[in-house]
Amino acid sequence: MPALPADEARLLRLVRAHDRWRGRSVFNLLPSENAVSPRARSFLSSDLAGRYTLPVVTQFHGETIDNSYAGTRYTDEIEALGNAACARLFRAKHATLRPLSGHIAAMSAMVPLLPKGSTILAIAPDQGGYDGYAPGYLPAVFGWDVRPLPADGPGFSVEADTAVAEIRRERPTAVVLGQSFFLFPYPLAAIAEATHAVGALVFYDASHVLGLIAGGEFQDPLREGADVLYGSTHKSFPGPQGGILATDRTDLFEQIDPALVWRVFDNAHWNRIAGVAQTVLELERVGPEYARTVVKNSQALGRALSDRGIPLVAESLGFTRSHQLLLDGEELKRRHGIGPGALGRRWEKQRLVGDLAGRVGTAEVTRLGLVPEDMPRLSDLLVRAGIGKERVAAEVLAWRKQYPALRFA
Ligand SMILES: Cc1ncc(COP(=O)(O)O)c(C=O)c1O
Numbered sequence: 001m002p003a004l005p006a007d008e009a010r011l012l013r014l015v016r017a018h019d020r021w022r023g024r025s026v027f028n029l030l031p032s033e034n035a036v037s038p039r040a041r042s043f044l045s046s047d048l049a050g051r052y053t054l055p056v057v058t059q060f061h062g063e064t065i066d067n068s069y070a071g072t073r074y075t076d077e078i079e080a081l082g083n084a085a086c087a088r089l090f091r092a093k094h095a096t097l098r099p100l101s102g103h104i105a106a107m108s109a110m111v112p113l114l115p116k117g118s119t120i121l122a123i124a125p126d127q128g129g130y131d132g133y134a135p136g137y138l139p140a141v142f143g144w145d146v147r148p149l150p151a152d153g154p155g156f157s158v159e160a161d162t163a164v165a166e167i168r169r170e171r172p173t174a175v176v177l178g179q180s181f182f183l184f185p186y187p188l189a190a191i192a193e194a195t196h197a198v199g200a201l202v203f204y205d206a207s208h209v210l211g212l213i214a215g216g217e218f219q220d221p222l223r224e225g226a227d228v229l230y231g232s233t234h235k236s237f238p239g240p241q242g243g244i245l246a247t248d249r250t251d252l253f254e255q256i257d258p259a260l261v262w263r264v265f266d267n268a269h270w271n272r273i274a275g276v277a278q279t280v281l282e283l284e285r286v287g288p289e290y291a292r293t294v295v296k297n298s299q300a301l302g303r304a305l306s307d308r309g310i311p312l313v314a315e316s317l318g319f320t321r322s323h324q325l326l327l328d329g330e331e332l333k334r335r336h337g338i339g340p341g342a343l344g345r346r347w348e349k350q351r352l353v354g355d356l357a358g359r360v361g362t363a364e365v366t367r368l369g370l371v372p373e374d375m376p377r378l379s380d381l382l383v384r385a386g387i388g389k390e391r392v393a394a395e396v397l398a399w400r401k402q403y404p405a406l407r408f409a
Contacts, residue, residue: 031361082277099243102232178205192225215291
């Protein structure tokens, strides 16, 4: 076989090395990531990866055409099957797998429904909110005024009375719920009632907790009053990277759906949609057990880390109700003389890959097969590597190798 050109050989080596390292040799504790099931992964490299379909009725040279592309009979059926399964999973009237990511799902919901000059209430990044809703990002691009919705309870939780008072005072066009540091469900019924009373919409960005919601854990946004639910498909939801949007409101979906094409994006990446559809079907079977185990693992890891002297926020509330824990950075520095970033770098060297901003996630280790009884052992490794500066990489690798396949897939 002729030798590969140098950069192609290097690229191949890098991809293989990445797969070996992140895919098989570490415990991944990043709350923004997950492991994709083998069948969903196989769809990513199917022929769909290079195809288009654009089922939009247009006039072209005096002819009415129902798609700009031919050859789409299977693609269109895959989309219909995936959207119907997604609507079933979230018990929604309408759902679409088209948004290319969580951020694009937010744009997909907000751009058609919020004219320039709208006011939105969203949780600020310094209280765990998503940076995309901060003034310089989506609001700057689309001409919205953004005001902070307070999340000043333990672990950046939202208190009903404070939120409702703020909504009544600001009378926004929309309230955007959802956080990147997302430990506790919202008092959604009270927030939705106050929001609707001022004629505004509730958007629920479930990027972090979508897999939990799919499994019936955390909360049920559409039943509790959210108008539109959307989020990433690759954090607690264990699919390929992408976005999902679901709503019961036909009047809103009729504005959102046609605006996806050409306002937010054009082609929607059908290999990804097949992979996300596969994940949706898997969660219809195993979602409740998966989501329950993720939350139990988080709570057990919280207890075990705290017992070993690692300070976490919201201990009084049981640390978390989600797939995330949050280190108390100030207390960590005071007790151990190290911040979450430096701690994360020490962990990384010992094959424990986590967040550098203090979050610890349990979704991916749950997919591997870890259960609450494993959390004391995992926390021992985290403490020995992070605080004791011990070299535990070989121990981590030997343990990691005991999980060659994914559970819940
Ligand atoms: C709350 C929230 N919304 C949206 C996003 C963006 O998601 P994506 O990276 O899928 O575009 C994130 C990313 O971390 C997030 O935390």
